[in-house]
Amino acid sequence: MPTIVLSNFNIFCAVMGGFVTLYGLVSHFAKERLYMSEPLIAVCAGVLFMHGTKWLRPEEYTLLDPVNLEATTLAFTRLALGVQLVLAGVQIPGKYLKREWKSLAMLLGPGMTGMWVASSLLMWALIPNLTYLHALAVAACITPTDPVLSNSIVKGKFADQNIPIDMQNLIIAESGANDGLGYPFLFFALYIIKYVGHHGDGQPQTGGGHAMAYWFGETWGYVIIMSVFYGITLGYLAHVALRFAKARKWIDHENSVVYPVVLALFIIGTCGIIGTDDLLACFVAGNVLNWNDEYRLETEQDSFQPTLDMLINLAIFMWFGAVCPWSGFVHNHGRIPFYRLVVLGLLILVFRRLPAVWLMARKIRQCHNLTHTLFMGYFGPIGVGAAFYLHVAMEFLHLVQVDRHVREDAEDLREVLHLVVWFVIMCSIVIHGFSVPAGKLAFYASRKVELFADNHPKLKGKDYYGRGEERRKSLKRNMSVSGPQSGLPLPPKSVRVHATLPDAALESGESELSLLPSHAGTRARGT
Secondary structure, rough: OOOOOOOOOHHHHHHHHHHHHHHHHHHHHHHHHHHOOHHHHHHHHHHHHHHHOOOOHHHHOOOOOOOOOHHHHHHHHHHHHHHHHHHHHHHHHHHHHHHHHHHHHHHHHHHHHHHHHHHHHHHHOOOOOHHHHHHHHHHHOOOOOOHHHHHHOOOOOOHHHHHOOHHHHHHHHHHHHHHHHHHHHHHHHHHHHHHHHHHOOOOOOOOHHHHHHHHHHHHHHHHHHHHHHHHHHHHHHHHHHHHHHHOOOOHHHHHHHHHHHHHHHHHHHHHHHHOOHHHHHHHHHHOOOOOOOOHHHHHHOOOHHHHHHHHHHHHHHHHHHHHHOHHHHHHHOOOOOOOHHHHHHHHHHHHOOHHHHHHHHHOOOOOOOHHHHHHHOOOOOOOHHHHHHHHHHHHHOOOOEEEOOOOHHHHHHHHHHHHHHHHHHHHHHHHHHHHHHHHHHHHHHHHHHHHHHHHOOOOOOOOOOOOHHHHHHHHHHHHHOOOHHHHHOOOOOOOOOOOOHHHHHHHHOOOOOOOOHHOOOOOOOOO
């Protein structure tokens, strides 16, 4: 007899598949007409299916154990970031890191340090009873910019129309590299907390010397430098093997396209086994794989990588919407008042990155003008990378124990990390997700108001914007038919026309005229 089996697996597959199917039907309208970002839509879906319908049950999936839930989220972020970073490495032009090393060095060195310090000062000022050392640990989690959220902005119709290609490439390269370089900032604070905080209680060795020895030897030597060499080695071997197989026609197109993805899985697994930085190794390997730009040019018209990118975005951000501690933002036993979280989130999005980029703008070739500098400074999304470092820190602090219990200062930091980092992630997803549609709406609204003011009978001829006289003089200069007296070079004779601008047009400020070439019946000068 047929029975209904409401198992977690069946429900999860139904919810995930149904959401992606429905979203796919309106995806073009949502992204290209409304300019909505996939991460924001997926987070809203995760909140709905978790807290509204109760169809998503992350706690049950992890056997009602918070430690298992943290480990699962960490593994999920590693998988999403590893694949995205290899794809980011192959999507930027060949030898890009070599050509643009100056701009990247500024953003990854002074830039990341400035973001770390600025964020820590804001947290120290706004979070009650938080030491500056703990503020450095929390700020380190949100220092890297997120490659997943970056892709949602620098790819697509809006980016093609508004963001120069060299700035798109720089944002992708920076977000890919700095995600793996977050370890030194995080573990600088964590090692001091472990070996110096509370006089190093529970540790066989204590003192700042041991903390710095671990930081230089393990974090910089083993985690960062080794991961770079590991990524270069695997990327080069993968590049040589792929060219060898293609030359002998051993590999088909489908496996060639999926090649970076399986390379990412291999790097994630092996780096996890040996305990080094899988994120940095993935990005470096992707760059080396595409060092001669051959792979990017061969696959840039293929739809597999954008499709995989879309599926990863929807899955990881739906999970974030489900596991985010929404109620904890308000009900946290007074540890951090909600209004302080709101103020902190907004200030971090404004002052975390903009001051550093502003100071370095002259050293960054892609910042051609003030608009580019402001965009580069504002656009530093916080997302999957921050969640990854959050759970790395939570895992580390869970092992800072005294008598088999998490040490008091470590437990307090875990609570602050969990609340603050998740709140800032959600602020970034929402605000950056609405930035493009809000900007477009403001632009169209200003155009409508301007047209209304120019064409309305009661407002016609009035200096509604306080600059009507300036606009009329500009129009007269630009549309003058008296030739060289205008001070502007004449166009070629083939398209030079004699036009008269009506007084009504000058009064209303209209500047768009249809100028037809001489052969279309317009009286041309000089023919």
